[in-house]
Amino acid sequence: MALVKGMAMGIAEVIPGVSGGTIAFITGIYETLLETIKNILYWRYG
Numbered sequence: 001m002a003l004v005k006g007m008a009m010g011i012a013e014v015i016p017g018v019s020g021g022t023i024a025f026i027t028g029i030y031e032t033l034l035e036t037i038k039n040i041l042y043w044r045y046g
């Protein structure tokens with residue numbers, strides 16, 4: 001299911017006026033997305 005939500009985020013980037021962040025929020029993965037980015041940045045620069 002996460003793959004489908006990620007694909008929706010990617011598709012949203014090519015539609016004018018719709019952002020991937022909006023799709024992430026609507027599908028309920030926004031918090032997970034931010035946590036994952038934070039973990040990657042901490043691992044890389046921490």
